[in-house]
Amino acid sequence: xxxxxxxxxxxxxxxxxxxxxxxxxxxxxxxxxxxxxxxxxxxxxxxxxxxxxxxxxxxxxxxxxxxxxxxxxxxxxxxxxxxxxxxxxxxxxxxxxxxxxxxxxxxxxxxxxxxxxxxxxxxxxxxxxxxxxxxxxxxxxxxxxxxxxxxxxxxxxxxxxxxxxxxxxxxxxxxxxxxxxxxxxxxxxxxxxxxxxxxxxxxxxxxxxxxxxxxxxxxxxxxxxxxxxxxxxxxxxxxxxxxxxxxxxxxxxxxxxxxxxxxxxxxxxxxxxxxxxxxxxxxxxxxxxxxxxxxxxxxxxxxxxxxxxxxxxxxxxxxxxxxxxxxxxxxxxxxxxxxxxxxxxxxxxxxxxxxxxxxxxxxxxxxxxxxxxxxxxxxxxxxxxxxxxxxxxxxxxxxxxxxxxxxxxxxxxxxxxxxxxxxxxxxxxxxxxxxxxxxxxxxxxxxxxxxxxxxxxxxxxxxxxxxxxxxxxxxxxxxxxxxxxxxxxxxxxxxxxxxxxxxxxxxxxxxxxxxxxxxxxxxxxxxxxxxxxxxxxxxxxxxxxxxxxxxxxxxxxxxxxxxxxxxxxxxxxxxxxxxxxxxxxxxxxxxxxxxxxxxxxxxxxxxxxxxxxxxxxxxxxxxxxxxxxxxxxxxxxxxxxxxxxxxxxxxxxxxxxxxxxxxxxxxxxxxxxxxxxxxxxxxxxxxxxxxxxxx
Numbered sequence: 107x108x109x110x111x112x113x114x115x116x117x118x119x120x121x122x123x124x125x126x127x128x129x130x131x132x133x134x135x136x137x138x139x140x141x142x143x144x145x146x147x148x149x150x151x152x153x154x155x156x157x158x159x160x161x162x163x164x165x166x167x168x169x170x171x172x173x174x175x176x177x178x179x180x181x182x183x184x185x186x187x188x189x190x191x192x193x194x195x196x197x198x199x200x201x202x203x204x205x206x207x208x209x210x211x212x213x214x215x216x217x218x219x220x221x222x223x224x225x226x227x228x229x230x231x232x233x234x235x236x237x238x239x240x241x242x243x244x245x246x247x248x249x250x251x252x253x254x255x256x257x258x259x260x261x262x263x264x265x266x267x268x269x270x271x272x273x274x275x276x277x278x279x280x281x282x283x284x285x286x287x288x289x290x291x292x293x294x295x296x297x298x299x300x301x302x303x304x305x306x307x308x309x310x311x312x313x314x315x316x317x318x319x320x321x322x323x324x325x326x327x328x329x330x331x332x333x334x335x336x337x338x339x340x341x342x343x344x345x346x347x348x349x350x351x352x353x354x355x356x357x358x359x360x361x362x363x364x365x366x367x368x369x370x371x372x373x374x375x376x377x378x379x380x381x382x383x384x385x386x387x388x389x390x391x392x393x394x395x396x397x398x399x400x401x402x403x404x405x406x407x408x409x410x411x412x413x414x415x416x417x418x419x420x421x422x423x424x425x426x427x428x429x430x431x432x433x434x435x436x437x438x439x440x441x442x443x444x445x446x447x448x449x450x451x452x453x454x455x456x457x458x459x460x461x462x463x464x465x466x467x468x469x470x471x472x473x474x475x476x477x478x479x480x481x482x483x484x485x486x487x488x489x490x491x492x493x494x495x496x497x498x499x500x501x502x503x504x505x506x507x508x509x510x511x512x513x514x515x516x517x518x519x520x521x522x523x524x525x526x527x528x529x530x531x532x533x534x535x536x537x538x539x540x541x542x543x544x545x546x547x548x549x550x551x552x553x554x555x556x557x558x559x560x561x562x563x564x565x566x567x568x569x570x571x572x573x574x575x576x577x578x579x580x581x582x583x584x585x586x587x588x589x590x591x592x593x594x595x596x597x598x599x600x601x602x603x604x605x606x607x608x609x610x611x612x613x614x615x616x617x618x619x620x621x622x623x624x625x626x627x628x629x630x631x632x633x634x635x636x637x638x639x640x641x642x643x644x645x646x647x648x649x650x651x652x653x654x655x656x657x658x659x660x661x662x663x664x665x666x667x668x669x670x671x672x673x674x675x676x677x678x679x680x681x682x683x684x685x686x687x688x689x690x691x692x693x694x695x696x697x698x699x700x701x702x703x704x705x706x707x708x709x710x711x712x713x714x715x716x717x718x719x720x721x722x723x724x725x726x727x728x729x730x731x732x733x734x735x736x737x738x739x740x741x742x743x744x745x746x747x748x749x750x751x752x753x754x755x756x757x758x759x760x761x762x763x764x765x766x767x768x769x770x771x772x773x774x775x776x777x778x779x780x781x782x783x784x785x786x787x788x789x790x791x792x793x794x795x796x797x798x799x800x801x
Contacts, residue, residue, distance in 0.1 A: 145350025146297055146318045148411045150265065150383045152187025152231070154357050157328070157387025161193035161242055164211040165219050168230075172223045174390035181227060183402045184411065187265055187297075188223050189231030189385065190216075192242045199245055204257050205234070220262035231265030232258055236281040236302070237272030246272065248281060255288035255296070263296055270302035278306040279315065286316025299354070299383075304339065309346035309353060314686070314694045319352040319383055326356040328364030330492060333373050334446060340380055341564075342635040344419035345597055345607040348682070348695070348704045352381050353417065361388035361397035368493040371474065374400050375442050375494045378410035379418030379432050405473040406496065409440040415603025415704075418442070421460065421566065422525060427453040427489075431460045433602025438462075438500040440473070445489035454486030456523060457499060461602040461629050463522035464570045467503030472496070505628070508572025511656025515557045516580075516648070522570050522629065527641055528562035536560040536585045537645055548647045550583035551616035555649035560585065563594045563636040563644035568629060571600075574658045576625045576725055576800055577767060580632075580651035581617035582608060584644070590614045591643035594634050600627035605796060609700050610637040617649055618700045621765045623727035624653070625800035626661020654767075657725055657800055663705045664728075664797040670716040670775060675787060679715050680708035684733045685791055696793045698731030698763040703795035708733065711742055711782040711790050716775055719748075723801035724771045728778075730756060731763025733791040741783030742792040748773035758783045763795070770799075 235246035300320035308320035418432035426447030443453035487495035537560035584592040685708035746754040
């Protein structure tokens, strides 16, 4: 794996060397004074020319739009990107092979335009395609990635939207990786927007190719049917968004005239909840006060910009009445009650179904009217046709008693709430056809489970932990009663934060062991979603799900804490991503044993990460394994050392990860150490997945 990384680096260096001896080719931008390449802090906000203007663009429009963003107060609201879409370039490259601005639309050049935009405290984005031509037929960047990235960096470009037209049928992953590597090699932080219309699962390859966000759909249109169609296509994609990397259901149509004001508010609210990039597509030179009132709603924008551990997701679907929710970093939950129907209707849910159970009272704040209310748990409103009511819901009462100490079968516990795609979620039996399958033993890949939960996608079971449990484990898969049919993805959330999710499981596959640390969480949610293939046979089993309880306290991820020191055998130890090939795999979600963990540490032996505990913590938990990006190769040994004493050493770990649960009571400093196995270290991509402390 490292040899391949070196080869990639040599290709880039060779291209740069060619540029250095060719005085006509743009040199890489000086990285001084610019942020280095890396994940973005929050979904981007700004404006894009395409929805309203298409190819009818020029430098005067871009300047006027930048001025309007400032004069309308949109810059102060957070809209900072001014993005030029297709049709900005000339019909041919220059003599040195560089893209050049269209001579009549942009006679002053893009560099001067970037300077103008930057002088107003804004950033400039630009467009190309991962093909031979753009969608409008202008020169594009396939096989010109290095020179184009260097050109844009020399102009001061801050964002690239990279389309998918005229792609010659070449693999998407390779085409988008080539541009991602070229952008990174410039040394300038250019946000990378992957726009391949949701084809080839960009949510899977996007992060490892350098993407900050990726289109999950085709193009949006200025009508209600398009908005709802794109919204529907977001179902089941929530596991693939994480801090710095986001799903993109396309740009906003608010203010373009095809939607009513009620529909504008719904569109804006839902895109904000989805942690989508908020890119305006209207004419800001003549924007109305009513449109500005939508675009500048500070409470709704705060929902979009905050990361509490998951993007917004559909939590209830009753036909025309839908409930979408997103956890916030302060422990509250933002919720959108959505009415798709033709008449006003009541849309209702509960705090427990939102992942906020266990409190005697709740405070509700309407983010569009500012009205406040209190509730014992009901969350409901009368919602206009094609409209939303958007609340911020916060626990405000006394908490329920925590589970008693011990190991509990989840099917024996009381549940805060449950929902299921077919009948009720079943305790200790499969969720088959009501007249036939229900009552059958839970069986996954030939393994039968006496205890467990049988569900049908889409489903959720909510549990109350009271910050007193430290580990959840289960063996999950599609029940054998459907044969080779069915497909489902299993997810675990703690207080609304995504803790782990599986690969797609299908009928006949062996069960996957899923383990997560639950230290410090008030609630746990066990969710199963359809793998976007239809739900007819999605009979999913949580086999032998157990909770280990009895350790109360506040939980924190090691990757979120300051490290006293760290050393690593290949580059730095990575926070919340694998330690793969530097030019390629860094950015990938930590994945061991078929389970993906958004939080943790990616390491490579010899590795040693030290964290100060100061005697305040009692348990350390993690799932330790070799990342699956090595395709089954690699072997490592994990050790937990505290104050000079080795508390835990694993056997040699290869393809099967192991759960780590160590008592660290009273310890001052914790060290997480990884050593290589006996077969060399080339493929030893070691993950401390879901590394968590109870303090």
